[in-house]
Amino acid sequence: MWLNLEEIAPYVIDCFVDNMRLEYDRVTHTTHNVAGVDIKTSQFGHTKTVEYLDPSELSQTSYFGPIVDSLVAEGYVRNVSIRGAPYDFRKAPNELGEFYVKLKSLIEETYTLNNNSRVTLVGHSMGNPVTLYFLNHQTQAWKDKYIQRFITLAGVWGGVIKTLRLFASGDSLGLSLVVSPLKVRPEQRSMPSTAWLMPSDLFWNPDEILIQQPKRNYTLHGYYMRQDTENLIRDLTPPGVEVHCLHGNGLPTPGRLVYDVKSWFDYQPSVIPDDGDGTVNIRSLLGCLQWQKKQKQKVYHEIFKDAEHMKILDMPEIIAYIKHLQVSEAHCLYSID
Ligand SMILES: *[C@@H]1O[C@H](CO)[C@@H](O)[C@H](O)[C@H]1NC(C)=O
Ligand SMILES: *[C@@H]1O[C@H](CO)[C@@H](O)[C@H](O)[C@H]1NC(C)=O
Ligand SMILES: *[C@@H]1O[C@H](CO)[C@@H](O)[C@H](O)[C@H]1NC(C)=O
Numbered sequence: 001m002w003l004n005l006e007e008i009a010p011y012v013i014d015c016f017v018d019n020m021r022l023e024y025d026r027v028t029h030t031t032h033n034v035a036g037v038d039i040k041t042s043q044f045g046h047t048k049t050v051e052y053l054d055p056s057e058l059s060q061t062s063y064f065g066p067i068v069d070s071l072v073a074e075g076y077v078r079n080v081s082i083r084g085a086p087y088d089f090r091k092a093p094n095e096l097g098e099f100y101v102k103l104k105s106l107i108e109e110t111y112t113l114n115n116n117s118r119v120t121l122v123g124h125s126m127g128n129p130v131t132l133y134f135l136n137h138q139t140q141a142w143k144d145k146y147i148q149r150f151i152t153l154a155g156v157w158g159g160v161i162k163t164l165r166l167f168a169s170g171d172s173l174g175l176s177l178v179v180s181p182l183k184v185r186p187e188q189r190s191m192p193s194t195a196w197l198m199p200s201d202l203f204w205n206p207d208e209i210l211i212q213q214p215k216r217n218y219t220l221h222g223y224y225m226r227q228d229t230e231n232l233i234r235d236l237t238p239p240g241v242e243v244h245c246l247h248g249n250g251l252p253t254p255g256r257l258v259y260d261v262k263s264w265f266d267y268q269p270s271v272i273p274d275d276g277d278g279t280v281n282i283r284s285l286l287g288c289l290q291w292q293k294k295q296k297q298k299v300y301h302e303i304f305k306d307a308e309h310m311k312i313l314d315m316p317e318i319i320a321y322i323k324h325l326q327v328s329e330a331h332c333l334y335s336i337d
Helices: 010-021 066-072 097-113 129-135 140-146 163-166 179-190 191-194 224-230 280-293 318-336
Strands: 022-025 028-031 119-124 147-153 212-213 216-217 243-249 253-258 270-274 299-305
Touching: 010 179, 066 318, 097 119, 097 129, 097 140, 119 129, 119 318, 140 147, 147 270, 147 318, 163 179, 163 299, 191 224, 191 253, 243 280, 243 318, 280 299, 299 318
Parallel strands: 119 147, 147 243, 212 253, 243 299
Antiparallel strands: 022 028, 212 216, 253 270
């Protein structure tokens, strides 16, 4: 389903949107696929599903591919010592119960498969708060036994302004030539994860204008899906494992969305930029620093120049950083042996 370039061709995209769209139930506070649609993440545990967003040969949508390749070159084995944990990114952690059960077994299985070696978790973007929520719900004894560290790439710790555009006007997924924002907007509006990643009131002041239109200015305000999800990691409870928090800065990132009479709200706004990695605002990326004094495990933090939100997954400096941690460790294990 995601992100298949063949599916986003004109006309076919309507079908894509209809398949991806969720329906919200105000009674149970949960979402479900539309009738007749069943979506599964395939081959849980294998890296296949997270290496490329689009499996077709047409596409250049590489995701964790470069990091996986570089570790495989150092002797890691796909689906044995390097694994993938795909989840339904349309949902927020309050609806990811089944995923978390599978993730926990995957970590335990990977530990056992590799001579009882503790597992390093690597997250990207929303994968980081999804992982934080998981760690916050495990015992310290379990984390001490199974988790070596948590490497966070471009983590969204306090939400992101861009979600507001998804809700208001839709977002063309960076493919503005092929995808009309209005066509994908119904799907984007239906995702609890968009509500979850709205700017946090602990990172934005209540009087900061986030969206401006001729008749009204908007600051933070809540509604159903937002209320269901806003407290899941709001307090940023420390993960209780060693953290390596890596991200970029210095790139124009949506800071405030400004609409005029004509654009409000079916057309794209003009954007007053903020600092960030192109997608995530800098204050949100820096959220991991809050743990430095709140947990005994170390929190390393490094900013990489030009580490744009997606590009960070294919940057030699980032890959070298991860490789250095993971490979020096393997050597260390052997020497203890
Ligand atoms: C991945 O590894 C698991 C656990 O060893 C195994 O059950 C599964 O069949 C493997 N998947 C693939 C596609 O090789
Ligand atoms: C696990 O340890 C045993 C004994 O020390 C060794 O023979 C084996 O190669 C190790 N396996 C892995 C996957 O490191
Ligand atoms: C919205 O805020 C801007 C900037 O502070 C201000 O110039 C404008 O008058 C405000 N608009 C409304 C409708 O209050």
